Amino acid sequence: MNASHGLILGIDGGGTKTVAWLARCDFTNESDVTNTMEIIGRGRSGSSNVRGVGFETAFDHLNQAVERAFTDAKLSQVTVESACLALAGAGRDVERKRIRTWAEQCQLASKLTVVDDALPVLYAASPDGIGIALIAGTGSLALGQNTNGDRARCGGWGSLLGDEGSGYQISLAALRAAVRADDGRGPSTQLHERLLDHHAITSASELIPILHAEPNNRIMIASLAPLVFDVAGSGDPVATQIIDQASTDLAEMAKTLADRLDMSTQPCSLAGTGSVLIHQPAFTQSVCDKLAESGIKTTYHAIPESVAGTLMIAAGSMTTH
Structure with a gap:
């Protein structure tokens, strides 16, 4: 079996640290994928806030976190099936484009999702992602999503x-x-x-x-x-x-x-x-x-x-x- 089969990657990059989790899912069970998820590797590195440390340092820290997640899983690094990146300081299209270019160059994932850095907080609390996320760490930001799928943010300046x-x-x-x-x-x-x-x-x-x-x-x-x-x-x-x-x-x-x-x-x-x-x-x-x-x-x-x-x-x- 291809080593990348069923592998997904989640990356949360903030002003202080970058965290990458590697998991394996059973995508044949589409009705209940999340319950088949098994976290098999975790990696951590420094800040990947592109506005705070710059793109080059951010990308170095992203690479380190991903490498450490694969090492923790005792796997050689491969292209995963799906990856979601949530990085502080990457709320505009211009930043997201550079992040996508980096991910494509290092063949991070077959399918890449780049989201607002607060959105994963909502999904960690509730599978439907409905509610308000409030982040207060090195920086601060709030993001809300209602039942209609309307989304808005406040702060994060x-x-x-x-x-x-x-x-x-x-x-x-x-x-x-x-x-x-x-x-x-x-x-x-x-x-x-x-x-x-x-x-x-x-x-x-x-x-x-x-x-x-x-x-x-x-x-x-x-x-x-x-x-x-x-x-x-x-x-x-x-x-x-x-x-x-x-x-x-x-x-x-x-x-x-x-x-x-x-x-x-x-x-x-x-x-x-x-x-x-x-x-x-x-x-x-x-x-x-x-x-x-x-x-x-x-x-x-x-x-x-x-x-x-x-x-x-x-x-x-x-x-x-």
Whole structure:
């Protein structure tokens, strides 16, 4: 039997990491393909956000993740029957075209699907992909799909124009609060001392060379988010306000989509992923509470690995005629 028979590949590429899962399916059972799916290999590498790290680095990381998935499965790399790629920063046709060209050149798959990076989150939560996906990791984004198949997104504008509620913006707000406190322009906050201790420095001015040490500093800055949550948990009012604003911003994204897609009159699925939502349950509950206060009822699903949704999409594309 050809080694590629029944193999599908799902790839989820974000601002921090790229995850590839290799699975085998029985496509002769078209009515229940997803239940025949067996994950046989997993691979991981660095960021493949094309806007954040550039195409060449993104493609290197994609190659590494795929190679490691095949290695984990103890298989030689072959062209799979179907692959679904969901990459942050690849929402426009121009980016998707380059990604397709790369996939064709390396003979990744016989059938390739390139989707919005939030869409797999919906399919990981529900086989019909109906509901709202909310991503808050290094960056942030919301995507909704209703029963008519209408789709809309909110946020996802990147670190310069948006990413509200993300680890990056939470951390950036904390850094700004710390230097304002250092100047005397803002209220005193534990963030000042904690950020200096974290970087093993004695002066806020030493943050400047640290934060500008590498061109792509978004990931490093975003990694400070757990510190901000910790300080907020101690009752620091400045950190608490930063976290409260972040949850308000994310709730606003989800509500905007629920209203736009006419999903606000009945409970809908809210699928959350990204380090901020997955690792901060009290914060996630705050987002849900604010949605409820605004009249949007949701059933929340935590999606630790949205790559599972890319496999669902890859499998589904083989049975769609």
